[in-house]
Each structure stands twice: as structure tokens, then as C-alpha cells.
Amino acid sequence: MSIRTILAASCALVALQSAPPAFAQDKALAITIYADDLALVQDKRPVDVTGGRQRIEFAGVSAQIRPETVSLSANGVTIVEQNFDFDLLTPAKLMEKAVGSVVTIVRVNPATGEETREQAEVLATNNGVVLKIGERIEVLRDDGLPVRVIFDKVPENLRSRPTLSVTVDGDRRGSRPATLSYLTSGLGWRADYVALFDDASSKIDVQGWVTLTNSSGTTYDNADTTLVAGSPLRAGGGYQGSQYGRPQRPQLVTAGTETGDRERLGDFYLYPLAERTTIANMQTKQVSFLDVHGVPAKNGYEFRNYWMGTQEEPQSAKTVYRFATGSADGLGDQLPAGVLRFYMRDKQGDPQFIGESTIDHTPMGSTLSVSTGDAFDVKVKPVVEKRERLSSRRWRTTMNYTLSNASPRAVTVALQQDGLWGDTRIQSETMRSTRPNADMAEWQVNVPANGTAELTVVFDSSY
């Protein structure tokens, strides 16, 4: 006997058993996942149309479906109504829905095990079940003795999981392909990058993975999956801010102007997965999309003093890695937003983790400057040596910065003094500064190996 025959037989019997036709196994799922907890599910499967009105049930849709976005399309089928039943089948709900109808109760004699059957009408289920048996009114299991309750059937709209049903009007009888599409939350993705930095050659190897997470409550079998790098959502709120209330250090030094060869959707790049995949519920899945070796990367240090203030203790400078994403001397790809993890080999040659940073969607041809953490040996101590009041709106501040380097090699620290509000000019400085913006001055300070460097600056501020 062939598989097809058995399947046909079983399908026929199922159809006899329950009125709404169940779908066959050979459905084709296509899922497009956006970066911010949003996915478009397209579910293509043949549907048996009876002709006339019928209810079609879609089991196995996402439990976090947005029912208002559901659309069903099939030739010669008109949609009458769509229902999303989210009342779950539990013993309590089963009893609640049985109010006014008749159930069978089975009393069990504790001594003999003998069963007595009676028909009972459920009158109420408020803080206890009240039954009408013949002309008597009883509370279920009031005496604590065992009583089984048997229901004839499960009420139609109670399900073990949320289920979508569509009532349609078909023009003629027969099987035809139908496409169900809807938006759901609970599916998301981001990129994860592994960057192995080689200190000797100042190069990085970068691998990129897309990481899919599914907490939608449903498993998507054998789905054709595409990821969209970008968030098309404009409706609704949302905020962007740094974790600590401080301005985030800019990572994108220059925004790239190169175009990649990946497929696009409007302004967004598409990342189709090469093979169909099963996205199980509660699963984290990773698929590779980038593998580049020997990209030049520069290791440097950065320290920002957020206002003209004193730090009581020396503060660590940030370790910064700078690299390009262009096709020449870079990663040669646009980077979807995600977390970039840096590794470096220890003295025994084993890769060790040295810090991570999130990066935003980055166009190809950009220069990125990513911080991995604090440098243990490179520290800066800013001190306000003098603050003089020249008039009610004018101050003169003398800042002294002591930079120390306990490492056995000379380093250069990009020292930034932020918070230069108002009209703040540098009256004198022991090193030439640049002014990346009106609020900030920057010095490139060379600190010798196992040594210190000093910088003294006098600021003249008018507010």
C-alpha cells in the first residue's frame, strides 16, 4: 500500500469526523523576518473547497499572530469572515462552557469501586460547580468523594492553542492552492559577529552569523526564510537612547557610500537563507552570512571627559578597534545590526574573549570604531587646577590631564574634553588640539611605554 493511499484514507476519515477540513502536510511556508520582533508568514497549502459556505481551520499558525493582518487568497473563494479563537481548552473552561447542558457523572464507591452513572445539568460554576440531577441540586464533590465528570464533546471554539478559522464561500468543489499570510511578533533576528584580532599583524578575521529567535509559541517546519536588515515599522512609539544617560560614543566614523550585491527591498537589504529550515519554538538558530579574513584593523585608545571636572581617581581609557567595511581593505559587505564580539589569542594560542559592542546597520564602505572595554594599563586623570571667575558670565578653567601607561609599549590616546558649552575657547594648551565639534576638543597624546604624559589646557568660556 502506498503512502498516498493511506494518507487519502486517513484524510477522508478525518473529514468524516470533523466538519472543517484539515490541511494536508505538504504546506509551503515562507517567512520574512524583520529586525524588530516582526515577521511576515506566508503559508501556501492546498485547500479542499466544498463549494458554498465552509469553515477552514488553520492550526499551527503563530500563537502571537496579529489577527487583523490575516489575509487568505485562493481562486474562486470569497471570505465571509475570519475568526481568531484564543479561548484555551482547560478543565475550568470546559466546565464553564457546559453550563446549561448535560454531562455524565460517574460516582465511584470507595469500598467496592462500583460505578454509578447519572445525567446532570450544570447550573453554575462560580467558585464551585452546582449540578442539577433529576430534581435534586448538588454541589460537585461537596463530600470529597470521587466523582468523574464526562463531557460529550469539546466546545467548538475551545482549542489547546490559539487557532485561526476562516469562513469562506467557494464557487465550486475541488482542491486548490491557497495562501494565508499574516504578521506575527515573537520572531526576530539580529546579527552576531565574531572578530578575531591578531595583535602582531593588526588584522581581524570576521565571521557574521544571523541569529534567529522564535518565542512565538509555534514551530515553523521547513520554512523558506528571508531576513530583512532594517525596521519598516513607523507606527507606534519607541525610543533610542544610551544605557547610561550619557551620549553614546559614535561608532560610525564615516558612513559608507558603496553598494553591495545583495538583494534589496526598498531601502533594506535581504538575507535569504540558502536552505529551507525548521524554526522550532523556543529555539535560537544561527546561519552564517559573512566570513572574511585578514582585514586591517587598528587598535587605539580613547578617553572622554564629559565635562570640565576633576576625576578623583585615574580612569581607564577605552580600548578601540577601527576597521573599514569597504570592498578595498575592508569587510566588503554591509553589516546588519548586531553584536560584534572580539577575541584575541592568549600566550598559549587559545582565543579568549576581550569584549563586545553592538553596531547599527552599517552601509558598505564605512569606517567603524568599536570599543571593547577599558584598558587596564592606560589611564587618564583630569584635574581642574583652577577655575577663575572673570565676570558673571565668563570663566577661565585650567585643566591638567595626567595620562599613564603601565604597558611595555608606547600608546596614543585620543583625549576628548566634552562639555565645552557656550563660547568656549582654548586660551593656551601644551599640545595642539582639534575641535571635532563646538562642544569638544581632542588631543592625540603619545604616552611612552611604562611612562606618563601631561597636558595642560586653559579654557575661556563665555555663556
Place this chain on the structure above:
Amino acid sequence: MRIAHSRRILLAAFVVLSAPIAAHAQDLTASAPVDVSVTVYRDPFRSKGGFDLDNLNGFALITETRRVVLMPGQHRLRFEGVADGIEPASAIVTGLPSGVIEKNRDAALLSPAALVDAAEAQQGRVLLSRTAPNGITTRREGVIRSGAEGGVVFETPDGVEALRCSGLAETVTFESTRTGLSAQPTLSVLTRVNQRIEATVQLSYLARGFDWAADYVVSLSPDGRKLDVGGWITLANGNGTSFPNARVQIVAGRLNRDSGEIEPIDFGRPILARCWPRGSTSDTPDPVYIERAYPLGFEPDRYSSRDYMAMPAPPAAMAMAESKMDDVVVTGARRAKQEDLGDLKLYRVPDRSTVASRQAKQVRLLDSLAVPISRVYDFDLNPNNTIEFQPMEVILRTQNDQASNLGIPLPSGRVSVFETAGSGATSRRLLAGETSLRDLAVNEETEFLLSGGAAVQIRQTTESRQRPDPPPADVKGQTIRTGARFNMIDLVEITNAHPFPIQAEVSVYLADNEELVRADRDPERKNGRPVFRVTVPANESVEFRYQTVEYN
């Protein structure tokens, strides 16, 4: 009858259909790790001090070497027994000749509730066993219709019933464990090979629920001029997974962490069998709540007829979190070797060691003897502010350099300071104070800040506050400019009840519109502020005045 028949055929269809899918990717379990390396990183948001064993916010990089034999075809290679705090997105698998098609981690583990869910989803047959009070058990075949929200609804040829709502002992037996769920946290990768290979595969990932801190024990010499510093690395594993015979490293320094929340492992739930409302005619209405008194020896669990079945047992994960870690293992005194790892410091534990589940472990970090120190009594003052007598703080100050018998990177941690009380046979080593240390690079000034006793006290009295009208004349070379609002004189008194002289350091925190114009003693400068360094003779007191001006 017909219904049962149709199900059996459907089941047959299922089995046949699922066979080719199984052949598509074969499940294959990699060997247990043959080599493990654990590198522990501290909580990046803790700047100093120690950690809480029940709330470990650090993490670890775990690298496991496993062996695997692959036959031609597509395989789902499973790595069982990874740390339950695994960050799946950080996993790296190397050593597979054809690379990795995809990596997966399922957050759900095999549990009673997972069995119910799987039986419901697959509409598989289950066996209902029901035992009447007289001990007779009846079995009935059926299907689970729902396991939603902790209640179980099943259907047998009798009809639809709810599990464990009848008051009879009822349970379900499952036909198989086709849940696809693992008993242990598992990471799997999909790979394809063309020929039989034996591969050594490395899996590395970051896992949460680890932490470490340095613990320093500082002993002051009897003359108070030198101290011995001993350091321990205390590392802890809060995971349910042990790493036997591992190479252990510790990394000091603050790393950026940006990964955010991870989907935690779901250890599953018991089958709760929640029922319909169970109120009875003997129930007291809710608002009048009388706590029941039980006679001695009464076990409410055994006798309560109605309520206990609906009481959910604590979920497994919660029960685990409640178990305390009281296991501290000290592993000898061979010191950890330090090396530079980029801009961080890496410490290598000298011998292989087992990082057991829910265990804290200590490894020797350093021993430095006879570190010269100066003992300074310290206080910060604001001018124009009268304060009553207060004890001054004690700083034990040294330099982290070779000349001071240190000169090594000191990772942040807790410090216990011991001093010897008494002398000769009656001398005892007692805890003199506890403090913490930040990350200290070589050549940095190193300070142990302790709370001082009552012996050294300081008081400041604002003696006068005058509006200078007309402006006062020049004071000792300083010009008081026009526009001065107040002209203040503060008196500082420091008392010393010790039988030896002490060094005191008083910093004056001036506001931006304040200037120090005159003082009895010449102030030095530290951190841009005037500092008075004063020697107070044994059992005496010292006083001095300073004058400040506040401008509009």
C-alpha cells in the same frame, strides 16, 4: 468505534511520513568533552568589591573539545551538557571539515509538561490509568486534547474528561518521548559530509552565571609601617553544569557587554492538573479568613481532601535557584600566572581544576611581603560649614611599584586588613577593617581606605562670616577682588588620642566661586584642591585657621 479506527490509520500515516524527514538529517551526539577550558570574567558593571554567590552577574568563555565520527550525509550534531547559562548567539563551532549549515539551541528541556505538550501536538496515543480507592486500576486508551494553562483535558471512548479532577488517582503514560527535547541543555549544529570522517570539534561559547573577584588579605606589621599582602582569586560557577578537569583562566579588567537579555533555559514544569472551581457548601466566604490550627503531628498534606491537588509545586528552576552555594574549595597555594591579553590581564590557574556546579573556588593570586606604607588620617571639608567632632578616616598608602615590593597589576576586589593586638604570648591577629580596591595598574598610587576609630577626631567651626564692605585689603599676597560676597574664617581642630604622632590630611573642597586667600599653614595641592598636611603629636591636638572668600 469508528473514531478509534480512523486514529490508528492516521498514526500509521504519521510514522511513514516522518521516516524520510528523519533520514534527511541524522541526529548524532558528540562525545563528552575531552578537554575543557573555562575563562571567567567578572561582572562588567561592578567596579569594585566582591560578588553575591546567589546572583552571579559575570560570565565565562567555555571552550570544549569533543570527538565525533561522521558518516556521509547530513547530520544534526548535538553537543549535550552545555552550561545552562549559554548565550547561544555567541557559540562558535570549529573543526567540521564542511563547515556549519546552521546552529540551534532549544531553550526547552524535557519535562512532564513538555511530554503533555508533545502528546497533544502529535495527537499521539496515551494510556490513562485510574485507580479507585479499593486499589483496582483501570486503563483506558485516549488522546490528550489540551494541556493549556496547567490543566489537562483528555478524550477516551467514554467521552471528554479532565485529568485528576475526579478525586481518583489518575495518571497518563506516554507512548514514546518523541518530543525532540533533550534532558540537558544542548546546542546542535547541522552539517553535511561526503565521506566518513573522525573529527575533533571545538565548541566555544559565552555563558552567564559565573563571576570572580580578587580577595586580598592585608596584615599590618606591629610597628604599622609595613604590610604583607596576600591575594586570592575567588571564582564561582552558578550553573547547573560542572566542568571537570578544566584549564581555568581568569580575565581582569572591564569589558564592554552589550548582549542584553538571553532566552533562559526552560527547565519545564510539572503536570499541574488544574481543575474547575472546587468550592463546596462548607467553604467559608473569602473575606473571613481564619488560619487553621493543626494538632501536633498532623500532616495537612495527607488529610486535606480538597485543596492540595491544585497547589502547584515550585517549578524546577525556582527550586534550583533556592539551593545555596556553600561549597568553597581552596585549591592549594600555587599562584596563578599572569599575562597580558590585549588591554586586559589574564591569569592562568597553574593546574587543571574542576569548576564544579554551584561552587566557589579559590586560587592564590599573589604574595607580597613587607610593603612599606604610610598611614594617613584623612578628611574632606567644605568651607563655611560648622561640623562637630567626627572621627577621621584612615588611609594606608603605598605605591604599586617594585620599590614597594609590589609592581604587579592588582585586579579590583575586597580587602580584609588584619592587625596584631597585644604582644608576646597574648598577641592575637584581629580584623582591623574591610575595604575594597579598584583595578590598579603598575605604578599607581595604592590606597586602602579604612574607617578610623575614635582616637583621631576633627572639628571645623566657622568663626566669622562677614560681608566685606568696604572690600578688605590684600591678604598675604592674595588680592580680594571687588564683588566678594562673604569673607569667612574657619577653625579646624584635630585631636589625637594615640600615644604616637599621626599624619593628617585635610582637603578643602572649594566651590567654583570660592577662593582660599589665607591660612595659618601653607596648603599643598592635590587633585586641584588645597590640602593641609598636618602632624599631630602624640596625645595632643592641633588647630589652624583658613580664610576663604565667596564671590557673587
